[in-house]
Amino acid sequence: MSESVGRWLRDEIENAILSNEFGPGARLDETMLATRFGVSRTPVREALMQLNAIGLVDIRPRRGAVVIDPGPHRIYEMFEVMAELEGLAGSLAARRLNEESRDAITAAHKRCEISAGAGDSDGYYYDNEAFHKAIYAASRSEFLEEQCAQLHRRLRPYRRLQLRVRNRLSTSFAEHSAIVAAIFAGDVEQARSLLRAHVGIQGERFSDLVASMATR
Amino acid sequence: MSESVGRWLRDEIENAILSNEFGPGARLDETMLATRFGVSRTPVREALMQLNAIGLVDIRPRRGAVVIDPGPHRIYEMFEVMAELEGLAGSLAARRLNEESRDAITAAHKRCEISAGAGDSDGYYYDNEAFHKAIYAASRSEFLEEQCAQLHRRLRPYRRLQLRVRNRLSTSFAEHSAIVAAIFAGDVEQARSLLRAHVGIQGERFSDLVASMATR
DNA sequence: AAATGCGATCTTGTATGCAAGATTATTGAC
DNA sequence: GTCAATAATCTTGCATACAAGATCGCATTT
Known part of the structure; x- marks a missing residue:
């Protein structure tokens, strides 16, 4: 936790995806993730955007993020x-x-x-x-x-x-x-x-x- | 402007970087960008994180974003x-x-x-x-x-x-x-x-x- | 009974507020 | 006069609040 919460969250969610806890097609609800990790929605959003840039999740405007199914x-x-x-x-x-x-x-x-x-x-x-x-x-x-x-x-x-x-x-x-x-x-x-x-x-x-x- | 402000900002800042308006090494102050584009800091932050993921800017924790000089x-x-x-x-x-x-x-x-x-x-x-x-x-x-x-x-x-x-x-x-x-x-x-x-x-x-x- | 339209609810997107770390300026000592 | 330490200020990072669009369910109509 010495690093910023945002980066930590990114790794955490990434691992959850790679370990198939969030399988392909799973919806990544911001509020759900926020309560799950005990933080606010802001760093969750940041983490999701980074995962989007990496190519792990798809973010459609106003429709939320889903895990990409390659x-x-x-x-x-x-x-x-x-x-x-x-x-x-x-x-x-x-x-x-x-x-x-x-x-x-x-x-x-x-x-x-x-x-x-x-x-x-x-x-x-x-x-x-x-x-x-x-x-x-x-x-x-x-x-x-x-x-x-x-x-x-x-x-x-x-x-x-x-x-x-x-x-x-x-x-x-x-x-x-x-x-x-x-x-x-x-x-x-x-x-x-x-x-x-x-x-x-x-x-x-x-x-x-x-x-x-x-x-x- | 039909799209979200965040994406628009990302493209806007990216263009500013690629057209050398923000040259390599330039500090990208969140507040400055926010007032310049007439929005709040939140979408600016999101745009900066995306540019960071693309590899155009470097974000060091608590120290802000700077344009990368390859x-x-x-x-x-x-x-x-x-x-x-x-x-x-x-x-x-x-x-x-x-x-x-x-x-x-x-x-x-x-x-x-x-x-x-x-x-x-x-x-x-x-x-x-x-x-x-x-x-x-x-x-x-x-x-x-x-x-x-x-x-x-x-x-x-x-x-x-x-x-x-x-x-x-x-x-x-x-x-x-x-x-x-x-x-x-x-x-x-x-x-x-x-x-x-x-x-x-x-x-x-x-x-x-x-x-x-x-x-x- | 199926389909469509309307409304309630939920979720995302943006703004603002507040706390903590970083930077800078000022003051004091050598 | 210069260097260092401390305080003031500024900036980032996270949380919360609010607005607007999307989804879901229900009712009404055909």
Whole structure:
């Protein structure tokens, strides 16, 4: 609570959305949220506007805010863009690698190896996140890093769903190893295409997942 | 004024920033803005938060909002990402082209030809914008289209600066022609690399421009 | 019985008020 | 004369109040 109430509320509501407590299509009543969090409507409105700007909620004038439902197709589009941005990050990382970035990537990769070996799906989920963040940072492009982190965050729930798929952990880790090798070898184009494929496949697998769920 | 005051204010302040009336680093005093536009502080605050989310202003708790000064290096980073996204849009356009998109691109390209031939820098500026928007739309990826449009908008002022450079109009138009040919031929990789180069070069030229201005 | 019009109620959008932190000016000491 | 500390002022952040549009329900009509 050391920060302003508005920012705190934004994170709080964002988490509630990402953890599916407020599912897609849910109405976000200002008064309801205000009483729930014990604040007035003003900071609630501010939080909602920020979530609107991020793309998590839709605000229609005089009609309130609702949680956006991206739908499988749009989620696939988001993975497509994510793949491209990660590919760029990987290529820049391969070109500009320094010792600090190299160590950070190595450490994150090691942690992934441990959790993947243990079959710890939740653990791998977090370590995987750190691994990708290390690559963003290694690109040495602050803007790209921010864009990647933001999109990564929005895709979080779907990636989580994704890792539950059988054998995905070891496949993902094997891909990581190849990516690390390419970056460390300074192979710009290889790093780009491997990362693009790594993320892109996630998107495709995701839509498979959704499709299989929908037909049931 | 049919819309809400908040949205109107957001556009108003955004324009003031993009047209350099509020230059980089300028303090955006809430009360000042409120009296200037004849409204209360509440909608001003909302507008500022939206601009903060877009990335145009920086809001530090209890210390007010200031117009962000990206600096040449960060602007170059933004062009770098823009190049990648446009490349993706171009490749998707080449793969998914339909008659409607084809006509839209052709029409926009024709308008560019006319204004470029007339040496009309301002006219070309708008037609060029429409041309790129036509390619975003042709990608048939709504998410990508939105991302491109948003970044394109943020880079607007710098691109404008850019077109003043000598011979840039005819060079740009020639590049457009090659891009259109690649997309219409369905050459996915060619469309991607041409667009990437087209935008990327803008970024490089921009930093040249800034560097030459800075040394004076 | 279904549909449409009217009114009550609820929700959002904007304004204003008040408290707390930040900035600035003034005063005092060295 | 300069630096530091304290007080006054200003600005932001949150809460509350009020107005206007949207939603929902009821009644009336066809």
